[in-house]
Amino acid sequence: MAEQNDPIAELRNTSKHYGKVIAADNVSLTIQRGEFLSFLGPSGCGKTTALRMLAGFEVPTSGDVLLDGQRVNDLPPYRRPINMVFQHYALFPHLTVFDNIAYGLRQQRPRLQKAEIARAVDKALDTVRLPGYGTRRIYEMSGGQQQRVALARAIVNEPKLLLLDEPMAALDKKLRRDMQIELQTLQRQLGITFVLVTHDQEEALSMSDRICVMQGGKIVQIGSPRALYDSPNTRYVADFVGKTNFFAGVVTASGDSCQIRVVGLNHTANAPRSLVIGQTASLCLRPEQITLQRNATPADRISVPVTIAARIFLGEHTEYLVKNTDLGEFLVLVPRQAEAVEGAFEPGQAAHASWRDGVGLILGND
Amino acid sequence: MRLYALAVYLFLYVPIGIIVLFSFNAGKAASQLQGLSVQWYGKALSNTFVVEAFQTSLIVALTSSVLATVFGTMAALALQGVKGKTRALFDAMIYIAVMVPGIVIGIATLIAMVTLFDVLNPMLKLIFASAETAPQLGLGYGSLIAAHGLFSMSLVIIIVRARIAGMDRSLIEASADLGATPFGTFRQVTLPQIFPGILAGALLAFTFSFDDFIIAFFVAGSNTTLPIYVFSSIRRGVTPEINAIGSMVLAVSLCLLITAQSILRRGAAKS
Amino acid sequence: MSDRNDFISRTKFMEELMRYKKGSVSRRHFLGVTGLGLATSVLGATLSRQAMAQANIGDRVVIASWPNYHDPADFESFKAATGAAVDLNVFGSNEEMLAKLQAGGTGWDVFVPTNYTITTYVELGLIEPLDMSKIPNYDANAFDPRFAGPGTVDGKIYAVSKDWGTTGMATNTANNNSKAVTSWKEFWDITQGAFSGRTTVHDYQLTTIGNALKYFGYSFNSVDPKELADAEKLLLDVKPHLFAITSDYQPAMRNGDAWLAMCWTGDGKQLNRDMPEIEYTLGKEGGEIWSDFYAVPIGAPHRDAAYALINYLLDPAINMKETLFHGQPVADARVNAMLTPERLADPILYPAAELLNALEFGAAETLTNPDRAELMARFKSA
């Protein structure tokens, strides 16, 4: 949302080493006030370490953590105006819902009035749509409810930065979907900066203003969901964000109009990073960039004969796993209306897969 | 924090150090070091009373802990299916057995048995024609094992029951589903699951019995356990022999622990 | 064995003993010269003959006794001679022994009661009249009747004399201008004064209450309620000033924690031997004189072995070894004949006649009296 050029937090060349293990490697990143930023990557990529350095649970081995322009490396977590929603919520089992939410308020000095605390807690409970649940005990709450309590416990303190460490991991799909929307609404409503850690690309794509993809302790790419999806910098990002087919080939032309030869066929496509002629690379095509036809193939398209290997019905779309003798197996996404025209394909049937030359990307194999 | 821990360990080990140190005392006095020697170890080992007391303690501790573990585990397993009044009654007995001080158990066992024997022994004499050959009931191994086992069994029941409660019930169902007979399920699934609890209970039971003085003091009859021997030796003048006994018991338990640890580690490495 | 052995002179015996101890003569030489070897070998022969006559005395015998009261070597030689191993149970007070026997199931074959307890054991039917034919080593004429007498009840011998002694006090004179405490009056007074926190008393009723009664000049054995009330008041007044209520006072005396202790002959002798500044004295007003016995409880599981053991321990040669080990005087003239004049003149072991005459034997009533038992318990739990 609001693109004020006023970073609220910043990681400046921060690294974190545990003995010989490098969890974060020279990470630099600015977090804009009011944005919703996600760290995305598989487990062990360093996203949680980055989050914990922001929260103050980890002190960087080198580099700085800045908050509102101030270096806060040595500021303990309890002095940082940052709150976190923990992975398994970390709700205090010995306290009621009310006391859990009031916990942070009660730590404030000078002390807040009891009535003030009660008002704030009730408001937070309303915000997360759990009014009247204050007297409940934690173990009396369902998973989704616990998640909201954890959220309420964090937002009630009006933190400058709200960190969310895989908050949806323990929820079932439907609930996760609901919570994602709720969280997004809430973020807009509160105007708090959210930093989310997730390994779920769908979650990251649907919720974030910006996504920071991490690999091996390093940031690989930062950008809006759309930018990441449409122009991933590396094969890793392309693979992690959305579904992608990779066809291995050799670069035949570089520069503005990059070309790659895949099994005897030359393709033209954009290359976000410069490539050298003769190097191996991949042509990377999203399943929705490929179409399936029974017979005719338009002349302006590259077409290969395939056999249908499997069909997965997804509602709006149908996903086909098809097989070409040279290219191997790859995915094709057929929208419902297209299928209505062509008719559904059955496994075992022959068809033609085609795409327009120039779509897709050529990415190095690093 | 570290300093504090160090201080507590000092507190724990200074007396142990003194015991070991004086066990090497060349002199006879228990409070004055007069050169070093291992003579007291030789004395202790060649002292038949010490060796016999040790044997008695070992027999009692082994028997009572094994019986208590077997019966306690059986009871803990059987209790799963018991509800209502029987269950409440049984729970109350466990509660009381754990709570009533050992000294009261010792005294109660003593007077109950003595009263019982006073009734039974004349009857035995009547039954057997000759008073000379009639068996006489008396305090001894039986009463010792039974009295120690009472507390141990309660411990085992509590520990094993906690273990059963923490066990995943679906494992039993899975085993049954895969065609195992109830006994097969017990042997292959339940037992391995609750085994750590059984082992812990058995070890505790053994330790308790081996170290118990007060119950044995009342119900041991003519048997002398190691703690009884030590107590009567300590009452008037200690020689470093006692320290040597203490050091040896310590050394043996340490060896056992190290062996157990390495076996466990090897077992863990294998799986 | 004959009563009139041709023993060597005492001086010669001591010389030989010293030489043997120093290692300049062999054990065999020592035993040969002193005649102990003869005694031992004769005894061994007697025993093995007995053993054969009685077929078998079994492989063990259980004795309940006091700590440091027997030379383990004597038990070993008994085992070698008879095949019966000796199992020693150690006790701290006569009350405890009685309690054990009353509870039954002790498994004891022999035990060592003190004079004043014997009639009670007889009344309760807990000990058997001894079959003297099985104890040939006991020669009634050789024993001082003053100490051996309590073993005979209603003309029957129930217990035979082991040794005897007194209960006095041990003072660490270094803390009292080199002066020993010499009366019970002084004992209790100094405890509430200069020796506060430095005195120990026994942890059984007979001597503690008895010597408190002596403060007022009452009988050591009094059970008079008024007199006991006085004693109780004294004891309760003194309690905060005591170092301990214990019969294990040697360590505290040795390391200087305690300066004054209610004390038995043997302990007094040992303390004085090692630390000459600790003196053993008897109370001027009197106090306790006692003698210990061997007795056989009813239903002893190894009765034959019990008799064999008593007989063995009463052999003068063995008994002398025992007395040298435990340090109490014995009542057997045959043993005394073997001891040195120095030992027989030791004022700790053999106090002056006027002091001895003031002493009283504990009375049977004292042991069983419920008021005294309860008084002691109140004193301890106060």
Added chain:
Amino acid sequence: MFPATAWFVAMLVLPLIVVFVFSFGERGPAGGYVPAFSFANFLNLGARWAAFKNTMVLAPIGTIACLFIAYPLAYFLAVRASAKWQTMLLILVIVPFWTSILIRSYAWIFLLGGKGLPNVFAALGLGHIQLINTPFAVLVGIVYGYLPLMVFPIYVSLERLDKRLLEAASDLGAPPLNTFLSVTLPLSMPGVATGCMLVFILLMGEFLIPAMLGGGKVFFVGNALVDLFVQSRNWAFGSAVAVALVLVMLVTVTAYMRFTRRWSGGRDDISLM
């Protein structure tokens, strides 16, 4: 279940019934027991008031002293100690347990006696301080004897504690001390309760430690009981004292369990063991 039931009946129920019956009897002329029916023994319990008072004062004090020394150690072991040393350090806490308590207490007789610590104090110019045969000596013995029993349950509850809860507290602005007081301490309460219960129960029946380190001057009910059975041989009165002790324990322990249960919010995670 049958063997266990038989065992309980034969060794627990029947003996306790006998003790109960005996408590209404009388002492025999030379000691022991004579059947009778009177409340004299119970009326005479006042004669052991000092022992009961000592026990009721020193058992809680001993328990609390144990707790205060054990808690920081358990905390150190569970939270601060490095994983490499943790097991080793834990084992080191139990090892002293394997030497007879008798022998260990004897070592304390030496340490607290004239040649031990008081000697050191005297050398430091603090004058003569008597330690042995005082309630203090008994407390030292108690703490020494029962420390592992207190350390272990607390250690287990602290070890089980979810470390993220501590991070959560810190994240919500609680400084370390507040985190400890508002999260660590309440959540380790089950361990504290178990440890206190164990130590308290054992202390209520304690005999050995006061007998050895109290010099016969610090008397617990246990000492009074032993005295009644092996010295005065008053089985009837002894039974009455035993009945009274069991009743006192039943009342205090049950009340304690009620209290801790309510205190932990009715959850059933406070087990006896």
